[in-house]
Amino acid sequence: MNKTELAESSLSRIISGGMATWARVGVTVITQVALVPLYLSKWDIKIFGAWLLLQAVWSTVSVVDLAHHDYVGYECLRLGPERRADIGRIILSAVPVAVLIALWDLLLVFLLSREGFVMGWIGYDAQLFVQWRSALLLQAFTGLFTVSLGGLVRAC
Secondary structure (H helix, E strand, O other), rough: OOOOHHHHHHEEEEHHHHHHHHHHHHHHHHHHHHHHHHHHHHOOHHHHHHHHOOOOOOHHOHHHHHHHHHHHHHHHHHHHHHHHHHHHHHHHHHHHHHHHHHHHHHHHHHHHHHHHHHHHHHHOOOHHHHHHHHHHHHHHHHHHHHHHHHHHHHOO
């Protein structure tokens, strides 16, 4: 592959990836805006606020995990489909790093779900805090398999 073909290939990947990312962002924004009235018709404002806090905490905690997936995915794209053995080695070598990142995510979730840290944000509602913490811990444990390890399969 000469330099011109490589540059065109890289440019097409960048454009394709950028368009896919912006499409995903657009769908997410439209979906979330459309769902707010539904949420507010069924939940009171405290529950909706706790849900927003849950989403914000999980999004922040999982940034490193998603960045690792993006890196692995771009490395697989760089190799191309004809180098499947090398792609397999990249994925296998990424698994231990993904597990370490997932354990870090779990540690952060445990630290963030401590009562004194979040209780003021939830309004000192003990029952709502227990539900919030349970949802966050459940999301973190399922994320271990669906995001941390499952994301590697999606990345390539």
